[in-house]
Amino acid sequence: xxxxxxxxxxxxxxxxxxxxxxxxxxxxxxxxxxxxxxxxxxxxxxxxxxxxxxxxxxxxxxxxxxxxxxxxxxxxxxxxxxxxxxxxxxxxxxxxxxxxxxxxxxxxxxxxxxxxxxxxxxxxxxxxxxxxxxxxxxxxxxxxxxxxxxxxxxxxxxxxxxxxxxxxxxxxxxxxxxxxxxxxxxxxxxxxxxxxxxxxxxxxxxxxxxxxxxxxxxxxxxxxxxxxxxxxxxxxxxxxxxxxxxxxxxxxxxxxxxxxxxxxxxxxxxxxxxxxxxxxxxxxxxxxxxxxxxxxxxxxxx
Ligand code: C5P
Numbered sequence: 001x002x003x004x005x006x007x008x009x010x011x012x013x014x015x016x017x018x019x020x021x022x023x024x025x026x027x028x029x030x031x032x033x034x035x036x037x038x039x040x041x042x043x044x045x046x047x048x049x050x051x052x053x054x055x056x057x058x059x060x061x062x063x064x065x066x067x068x069x070x071x072x073x074x075x076x077x078x079x080x081x082x083x084x085x086x087x088x089x090x091x092x093x094x095x096x097x098x099x100x101x102x103x104x105x106x107x108x109x110x111x112x113x114x115x116x117x118x119x120x121x122x123x124x125x126x127x128x129x130x131x132x133x134x135x136x137x138x139x140x141x142x143x144x145x146x147x148x149x150x151x152x153x154x155x156x157x158x159x160x161x162x163x164x165x166x167x168x169x170x171x172x173x174x175x176x177x178x179x180x181x182x183x184x185x186x187x188x189x190x191x192x193x194x195x196x197x198x199x200x201x202x203x204x205x206x207x208x209x210x211x212x213x214x215x216x217x218x219x220x221x222x223x224x225x226x227x228x229x230x231x232x233x234x235x236x237x238x239x240x241x242x243x244x245x246x247x248x249x250x251x252x253x254x255x256x257x258x259x260x261x262x263x264x265x266x267x268x269x270x271x272x273x274x275x276x277x278x279x280x281x282x283x284x285x286x287x288x289x290x291x292x293x294x295x296x297x298x299x300x301x302x
Pocket of ligand 1: 029030031032033137138139140154155156181182183185186
């Protein structure tokens with residue numbers, strides 16, 4: 001009798017940037033940055049099934065490229081190339097995280113693919129190994145292999161895992177259109193090229209990370225200075241970013257910020273009731289916006 005084919009299911013979460021400081025443009029065109037990244041409870045779902053050879057991908061999203069630009073396909077090829085493995089895989093991708101949103105959905109799918117195939121193909125790579133293989137696929141791939149919370153630097157490849165000490169509810173709003181990450185970084189560089197502006201919170205954080213490097217460094221939401229350098233590009237171009245943040249503040253958010261290159265924004269709420277009330281009020285008033293109440297994750301599902 002034929003052996004039933006092995007398969008596994010994995011959830012790939014979205015991320016938000018609680019802090020994002022762009023330092024400088026690098027000779028390779030990317031930017032060095034400092035960021036605090038946090039996984040949140042909004043997920044793509046992936047199912048992997050081992051097949052004798054080749055790769056097929058079925059996706060629920062009509063907007064996703066299904067060629068070499070697709071990060072699930074690129075992650076599979078990178079791993080197959082790195083190992084010379086001949087086994088194949090069939091992947092079903094249910095896309096819930098909006099594309100071109102600043103929520104890291106593509107990098108998360110790539111990290112989930114690397115972890116799933118590592119198990120399915122019994123490759124025995126560590127998370128660090130997979131992060132090295134995956135870091136060129138997307139700048140946030142190393143973070144997604146070391147979440148749920150981390151201080152990230154370099155282009156995104158230097159990841160120091162942290163512990164976020166208090167639970168918070170978040171309301172996430174996406175206005176329903178994509179923004180090109182590349183375009184936002186280019187604008188930031190040409191308009192605001194400058195040496196990294198450091199604030200005292202960041203200096204403090206780096207000192208603490210040095211001291212606590214052997215154990216996971218503890219972060220508190222109340223300690224974090226919410227800041228995103230890229231807001232200065234995306235917000236003037238798309239005024240809806242400011243409007244969404246104002247709506248969240250109007251509904252009682254403790255703090256609001258754009259995530260990554262945007263246009264998605266989030267608001268931090270102390271409790272579940274406040275977050276769900278905000279969603280209940282904002283959804284009917286803004287039918288074009290996608291709005292979720294989610295928790296910041298304490299464990300990575302990847
Ligand atoms: O790595 P990822 O595909 O997410 O990056 C998309 C684009 O964002 C890059 O092509 C680059 O233009 C810009 N980027 C950057 N510096 C980073 C991350 C991204 O310039 N650290």
